[in-house]
Amino acid sequence: MALLDKDGVRLTVDDSVATVTLTNPAKRNAQSPALWRALAEAGRSLPGTVRVVVLRGEGKSFSAGLDRQAFTPEGFEGEPSFLDLARGSDELLGSTIAEYQEAFTWWRRNDIVSIAAVQGHAIGAGFQLALACDLRVVADDVQFAMRETSLGLVPDLAGTQPLTSLVGYARALEICATGRFVHAEEAERVGLANLVVPADELDAAVRDLTTALLAPPRDAVIETKALLRDAGSRPYDAQRSAERAAQARRLRDLAGLSD
Numbered sequence: 001m002a003l004l005d006k007d008g009v010r011l012t013v014d015d016s017v018a019t020v021t022l023t024n025p026a027k028r029n030a031q032s033p034a035l036w037r038a039l040a041e042a043g044r045s046l047p048g049t050v051r052v053v054v055l056r057g058e059g060k061s062f063s064a065g066l067d068r069q070a071f072t073p074e075g076f077e078g079e080p081s082f083l084d085l086a087r088g089s090d091e092l093l094g095s096t097i098a099e100y101q102e103a104f105t106w107w108r109r110n111d112i113v114s115i116a117a118v119q120g121h122a123i124g125a126g127f128q129l130a131l132a133c134d135l136r137v138v139a140d141d142v143q144f145a146m147r148e149t150s151l152g153l154v155p156d157l158a159g160t161q162p163l164t165s166l167v168g169y170a171r172a173l174e175i176c177a178t179g180r181f182v183h184a185e186e187a188e189r190v191g192l193a194n195l196v197v198p199a200d201e202l203d204a205a206v207r208d209l210t211t212a213l214l215a216p217p218r219d220a221v222i223e224t225k226a227l228l229r230d231a232g233s234r235p236y237d238a239q240r241s242a243e244r245a246a247q248a249r250r251l252r253d254l255a256g257l258s259d
Contacts (some may be wrong), residue, residue, distance in 0.1 A: 003045050009038035017052040017210055018112075025059025030067035031085045033079050034134055036103035039129075043106030051218055052210050053107065055133055056117040063126030065147065097156055104132040104158040110226045113213050117206045118142050128159030131166075134225070136192060137206050139199035144182040144192060146175055165232065166191045225252060 008024040022029035075081025080116040107114040116130040119139035164172040187193040
């Protein structure tokens with residue numbers, strides 16, 4: 001069932017699995033403010049039955065990043081150009097970027113597990129969209145790159161924290177500052193990719209992973225995800241305390257003693 005199909009984004013739901021598809025392969029799924037608003041709307045539209053969200057791109061590339069039309073004086077029809085935004089106040093510029101970031105922030109909600117199925121190019125905003133997901137299954141032709149610095153910009157679509165968390169500060173800095181490509185073998189070796197498969201096996205691999213994620217009880221996965229998300233920011237003893245509290249909730253629930 002399609003719940004949304006607009007501005008290069010389609011959301012379909014099949015019981016506990018939602019699929020968000022980027023649908024502009026002719027432009028290698030280049031991104032725009034309208035697409036970002038559609039992605040944010042997709043997150044708000046998820047039914048409560050959804051446990052796994054798969055993000056994919058039609059065609060040979062996952063997403064080639066920001067549509068370069070954004071940097072032209074005319075920008076996108078009906079949108080302020082980036083040049084116009086740059087001339088505005090700090091408050092307006094900040095609030096506009098915050099709105100854009102909403103497309104990249106809901107994928108790590110505790111009540112879902114998100115999987116990016118990535119093939120071909122995932123550049124700039126495309127790389128950051130893949131990083132927004134919990135897990136990444138990639139084709140062996142994948143090419144990740146953070147090219148913002150080559151344009152005189154910085155990555156600002158919520159990708160810097162997950163990138164650094166996955167590969168460490170030094171490697172994240174080197175990837176971003178050079179803008180070089182990270183290919184499949186390296187992506188798997190440094191933790192950017194959970195799994196690398198031949199391109200023609202990408203969909204099947206994602207289906208297998210989805211099936212495995214749906215096997216355990218939902219509440220156990222939600223509690224575990226919450227524990228792992230916050231583990232890096234908690235002191236050791238605080239994490240132990242959080243584990244105890246979560247386990248107590250699960251045991252009471254299994255015993256039928258929860259409120």
